[in-house]
Amino acid sequence: DAGVIQSPRHEVTEMGQEVTLRCKPISGHDYLFWYRQTMMRGLELLIYFNNNVPIDDSGMPEDRFSAKMPNASFSTLKIQPSEPRDSAVYFCASSSHRAESGNTIYFGEGSWLTVV
Amino acid sequence: AQSVTQPDIHITVSEGASLELRCNYSYGATPYLFWYVQSPGQGLQLLLKYFSGDTLVQGIKGFEAEFKRSQSSFNLRKPSVHWSDAAEYFCAVRGSNFGNEKLTFGTGTRLTIIP
Numbered sequence: 001d002a003g004v005i006q007s008p009r010h011e012v013t014e015m016g017q018e019v020t021l022r023c024k025p026i027s028g029h030d031y032l033f034w035y036r037q038t039m040m041r042g043l044e045l046l047i048y049f050n051n052n053v054p055i056d057d058s059g060m061p062e063d064r065f066s067a068k069m070p071n072a073s074f075s076t077l078k079i080q081p082s083e084p085r086d087s088a089v090y091f092c093a094s095s096s097h098r099a100e101s102g103n104t105i106y107f108g109e110g111s112w113l114t115v116v
Numbered sequence: 117a118q119s120v121t122q123p124d125i126h127i128t129v130s131e132g133a134s135l136e137l138r139c140n141y142s143y144g145a146t147p148y149l150f151w152y153v154q155s156p157g158q159g160l161q162l163l164l165k166y167f168s169g170d171t172l173v174q175g176i177k178g179f180e181a182e183f184k185r186s187q188s189s190f191n192l193r194k195p196s197v198h199w200s201d202a203a204e205y206f207c208a209v210r211g212s213n214f215g216n217e218k219l220t221f222g223t224g225t226r227l228t229i230i231p
Contacts, residue, residue, distance in 0.1 A: 031217065043206065043221040055215055091159065093219075103148050103167060103210060105219050109159040 002026070004108035006092050012114045018080040021111045023092030024073055033093040033105060034067055034077050043091075049075065082115045089113070118143040118209045122222035130230050131199055137192040137225050139207030148210040149190045150219070151181055155203045163205075166190060177201070202229045 005024040013019055025032045033048040047057040052069045060067070064083070069075040079086055089112050095105040119142045129135055141147055151163040164175025171183040181192045190207060207222045 033218065042223050045218045045220075048218055050217070056218060095217075103212075104150070104162060104165055105210065106162070107152075107160040 004092055004094050004106055006090075006108035006111050008111060009109065010112045010114075012116065013082055015083055015115055016081045017115075018078065019082045019086075019113060019115075021077040021090050021092075021113070023075045023077070023108060025075070025092070025094030026096075026106055027073070029094035029096045029106075030072070031095045031097070031105075032069060032075050033091075033095075034075070035091040035093065035107075037089040037091065037110075038087075046077070046090075082113075084115045087114050118147070118211055118216075118220045120207050120209050120220055120222035122205075122207055122225050124225045125223070126226045126228065128228040128230060129197055132196050135192075135194045135197045135201070135227070137205050137207075137227070139190045139192065139222060140188050141190060141207070141209045142188065143209050143211070145212060148212060149181075149183060150208045150210065151175065151179070151190075151192050152206045152208060152221075153177075153203050154206065154224075160206065163192070197227075197229055199229045199231070202227055 007022045030051050034046040037043045046059045047067045049069045067077045089110045091107050091110045093105045093107045121140045123138050149166040152160040153163050154160050163179050164173050166173050166183045174180050179194050183190050204224045204226050206224045208219045210219045
Protein backbone atom coordinates (compact mmCIF):
# COMPACT_ATOMS: atom_id res chain seq x y z
CA ASP A 1 0.00 0.00 0.00
CA ALA A 2 1.13 3.52 -0.70
CA GLY A 3 1.88 5.60 2.34
CA VAL A 4 0.96 9.21 2.97
CA ILE A 5 1.93 11.20 -0.10
CA GLN A 6 2.95 14.84 0.12
CA SER A 7 3.82 17.38 -2.53
CA PRO A 8 5.91 19.26 -3.21
CA ARG A 9 8.83 17.66 -1.40
CA HIS A 10 10.85 20.85 -1.54
CA GLU A 11 9.81 24.41 -2.25
CA VAL A 12 11.67 27.68 -2.21
CA THR A 13 9.53 30.78 -2.52
CA GLU A 14 9.80 34.50 -2.04
CA MET A 15 8.27 36.32 0.87
CA GLY A 16 4.72 37.38 0.12
CA GLN A 17 3.97 34.54 -2.25
CA GLU A 18 1.23 31.99 -1.72
CA VAL A 19 2.30 28.47 -0.85
CA THR A 20 0.09 25.41 -1.18
CA LEU A 21 1.12 22.09 0.28
CA ARG A 22 -0.77 18.95 -0.68
CA CYS A 23 -1.42 15.65 1.00
CA LYS A 24 -2.99 12.35 0.04
CA PRO A 25 -3.66 10.20 3.13
CA ILE A 26 -3.53 6.42 3.23
CA SER A 27 -6.66 4.99 1.66
CA GLY A 28 -9.34 4.21 4.22
CA HIS A 29 -7.90 6.43 6.93
CA ASP A 30 -10.36 8.81 8.51
CA TYR A 31 -7.96 11.04 10.43
CA LEU A 32 -5.60 13.51 8.81
CA PHE A 33 -3.03 15.64 10.63
CA TRP A 34 -0.79 18.54 9.63
CA TYR A 35 2.38 19.03 11.68
CA ARG A 36 5.19 21.56 11.41
CA GLN A 37 8.77 20.92 12.46
CA THR A 38 11.27 23.65 13.26
CA MET A 39 14.49 23.74 15.23
CA MET A 40 13.02 26.18 17.72
CA ARG A 41 9.61 24.63 18.32
CA GLY A 42 10.10 20.99 17.40
CA LEU A 43 7.12 19.04 16.10
CA GLU A 44 3.84 20.86 16.62
CA LEU A 45 0.34 20.04 15.51
CA LEU A 46 -1.25 22.64 13.27
CA ILE A 47 -4.65 21.07 12.63
CA TYR A 48 -6.35 17.72 12.36
CA PHE A 49 -9.43 16.41 10.59
CA ASN A 50 -11.77 13.53 11.24
CA ASN A 51 -13.96 12.42 8.34
CA ASN A 52 -12.94 15.60 6.48
CA VAL A 53 -14.13 17.85 9.33
CA PRO A 54 -11.60 20.01 11.20
CA ILE A 55 -11.54 18.94 14.85
CA ASP A 56 -8.73 20.98 16.36
CA ASP A 57 -7.15 23.95 14.59
CA SER A 58 -5.75 25.60 17.70
CA GLY A 59 -2.23 25.11 16.43
CA MET A 60 -2.71 27.13 13.26
CA PRO A 61 -0.38 30.06 13.89
CA GLU A 62 -2.41 32.88 12.37
CA ASP A 63 -4.85 33.85 9.67
CA ARG A 64 -2.21 33.48 6.99
CA PHE A 65 -2.55 29.72 7.40
CA SER A 66 -5.56 27.75 6.20
CA ALA A 67 -6.24 24.05 5.68
CA LYS A 68 -8.94 22.24 3.80
CA MET A 69 -9.99 18.68 3.25
CA PRO A 70 -12.54 18.63 0.42
CA ASN A 71 -12.69 14.82 0.34
CA ALA A 72 -11.31 11.76 2.09
CA SER A 73 -8.31 11.48 -0.20
CA PHE A 74 -6.96 15.01 -0.37
CA SER A 75 -5.99 17.89 1.87
CA THR A 76 -4.20 21.20 1.40
CA LEU A 77 -2.35 23.55 3.69
CA LYS A 78 -2.09 27.06 2.36
CA ILE A 79 0.06 29.96 3.52
CA GLN A 80 -0.80 33.38 2.15
CA PRO A 81 1.21 35.53 2.27
CA SER A 82 4.30 33.55 3.20
CA GLU A 83 7.01 34.93 5.49
CA PRO A 84 10.58 33.79 6.19
CA ARG A 85 9.56 32.54 9.65
CA ASP A 86 7.28 30.01 7.93
CA SER A 87 10.36 28.14 6.73
CA ALA A 88 10.00 24.63 8.16
CA VAL A 89 9.22 21.04 7.34
CA TYR A 90 5.50 20.41 7.07
CA PHE A 91 4.35 16.86 7.68
CA CYS A 92 1.04 15.35 6.79
CA ALA A 93 -0.05 12.21 8.63
CA SER A 94 -3.06 9.93 8.72
CA SER A 95 -4.60 7.21 10.84
CA SER A 96 -7.65 5.01 11.11
CA HIS A 97 -10.03 4.58 14.04
CA ARG A 98 -10.22 0.87 13.33
CA ALA A 99 -8.81 -1.30 16.09
CA GLU A 100 -6.68 -3.38 13.75
CA SER A 101 -4.73 -0.28 12.72
CA GLY A 102 -3.57 0.10 16.28
CA ASN A 103 -4.25 3.83 16.49
CA THR A 104 -0.96 4.39 14.74
CA ILE A 105 -0.37 7.70 12.98
CA TYR A 106 1.62 7.33 9.75
CA PHE A 107 3.66 10.23 8.44
CA GLY A 108 4.51 11.39 4.96
CA GLU A 109 8.04 12.32 3.93
CA GLY A 110 7.39 16.00 4.53
CA SER A 111 7.37 19.19 2.48
CA TRP A 112 10.54 21.23 3.05
CA LEU A 113 9.61 24.90 2.71
CA THR A 114 12.06 27.76 2.49
CA VAL A 115 10.76 31.32 2.28
CA VAL A 116 13.40 33.88 1.26
CA ALA B 117 -3.64 17.96 28.01
CA GLN B 118 -0.93 15.43 27.42
CA SER B 119 2.79 16.15 27.38
CA VAL B 120 6.06 14.30 26.82
CA THR B 121 9.50 14.95 28.27
CA GLN B 122 12.69 13.64 26.78
CA PRO B 123 15.35 14.81 29.23
CA ASP B 124 18.35 14.00 27.05
CA ILE B 125 18.87 16.35 24.11
CA HIS B 126 21.95 14.56 22.80
CA ILE B 127 23.46 11.15 23.58
CA THR B 128 26.70 9.68 22.27
CA VAL B 129 27.41 5.96 22.45
CA SER B 130 30.02 3.67 20.99
CA GLU B 131 29.06 1.22 18.29
CA GLY B 132 28.15 -2.08 19.88
CA ALA B 133 27.27 -0.52 23.22
CA SER B 134 23.81 -0.66 24.76
CA LEU B 135 21.40 2.25 24.55
CA GLU B 136 18.58 3.62 26.64
CA LEU B 137 16.65 6.76 25.70
CA ARG B 138 14.40 8.19 28.36
CA CYS B 139 10.82 9.32 27.95
CA ASN B 140 8.31 10.52 30.53
CA TYR B 141 4.72 11.33 29.70
CA SER B 142 1.79 13.05 31.30
CA TYR B 143 -1.73 11.91 30.47
CA GLY B 144 -4.81 11.41 32.61
CA ALA B 145 -5.93 8.08 31.19
CA THR B 146 -4.25 5.04 29.71
CA PRO B 147 -1.88 6.44 27.12
CA TYR B 148 -1.11 5.36 23.62
CA LEU B 149 2.69 5.64 23.41
CA PHE B 150 5.00 5.68 20.42
CA TRP B 151 8.64 6.00 19.46
CA TYR B 152 9.53 7.45 16.07
CA VAL B 153 12.94 7.83 14.45
CA GLN B 154 14.01 10.52 12.00
CA SER B 155 17.19 10.39 9.95
CA PRO B 156 18.58 13.66 8.59
CA GLY B 157 16.43 14.99 5.78
CA GLN B 158 13.91 12.22 6.19
CA GLY B 159 10.40 11.77 7.53
CA LEU B 160 9.27 10.07 10.71
CA GLN B 161 9.41 6.29 10.90
CA LEU B 162 7.52 4.36 13.56
CA LEU B 163 9.79 2.19 15.70
CA LEU B 164 7.24 0.74 18.10
CA LYS B 165 4.03 1.44 19.98
CA TYR B 166 2.22 0.58 23.19
CA PHE B 167 -1.55 0.48 23.68
CA SER B 168 -2.23 -2.20 26.25
CA GLY B 169 -1.18 -5.64 27.41
CA ASP B 170 2.44 -6.66 27.75
CA THR B 171 4.40 -3.68 29.02
CA LEU B 172 7.53 -4.67 27.11
CA VAL B 173 7.05 -4.06 23.42
CA GLN B 174 9.30 -5.02 20.56
CA GLY B 175 9.86 -2.86 17.54
CA ILE B 176 11.78 -2.74 14.32
CA LYS B 177 15.58 -2.62 14.02
CA GLY B 178 16.05 -4.47 17.32
CA PHE B 179 14.53 -1.78 19.52
CA GLU B 180 12.29 -2.40 22.50
CA ALA B 181 10.54 -0.19 25.04
CA GLU B 182 9.05 -0.76 28.44
CA PHE B 183 5.93 0.96 29.72
CA LYS B 184 6.05 1.69 33.46
CA ARG B 185 2.82 3.22 34.65
CA SER B 186 4.12 3.92 38.16
CA GLN B 187 6.94 6.02 36.73
CA SER B 188 5.00 7.45 33.77
CA SER B 189 7.86 6.30 31.58
CA PHE B 190 8.32 4.62 28.24
CA ASN B 191 12.06 4.24 27.76
CA LEU B 192 13.54 2.96 24.53
CA ARG B 193 16.36 0.39 24.61
CA LYS B 194 18.65 -1.47 22.27
CA PRO B 195 21.25 -3.98 23.46
CA SER B 196 23.85 -3.19 20.79
CA VAL B 197 23.75 -0.10 18.58
CA HIS B 198 24.91 0.08 14.98
CA TRP B 199 26.32 3.11 13.17
CA SER B 200 23.10 3.25 11.15
CA ASP B 201 21.13 3.98 14.34
CA ALA B 202 22.47 7.54 14.40
CA ALA B 203 19.35 9.70 14.10
CA GLU B 204 16.85 11.76 16.07
CA TYR B 205 14.43 9.83 18.25
CA PHE B 206 11.02 11.13 19.29
CA CYS B 207 8.73 9.81 21.98
CA ALA B 208 5.05 10.65 21.57
CA VAL B 209 1.73 10.19 23.35
CA ARG B 210 -1.67 10.11 21.70
CA GLY B 211 -4.91 11.00 23.41
CA SER B 212 -7.81 8.56 23.32
CA ASN B 213 -10.76 10.92 23.74
CA PHE B 214 -12.66 12.40 20.82
CA GLY B 215 -11.31 15.86 20.14
CA ASN B 216 -7.98 14.94 21.67
CA GLU B 217 -6.65 12.33 19.30
CA LYS B 218 -3.58 14.29 18.35
CA LEU B 219 -0.04 13.02 18.79
CA THR B 220 2.07 15.10 21.16
CA PHE B 221 5.82 14.79 20.73
CA GLY B 222 8.78 15.23 23.00
CA THR B 223 11.60 17.50 21.96
CA GLY B 224 13.65 14.59 20.67
CA THR B 225 16.98 12.98 21.51
CA ARG B 226 19.79 13.12 18.97
CA LEU B 227 21.85 9.95 18.95
CA THR B 228 25.45 9.99 17.79
CA ILE B 229 27.39 6.76 17.32
CA ILE B 230 31.17 6.72 17.58
CA PRO B 231 33.34 3.91 16.17
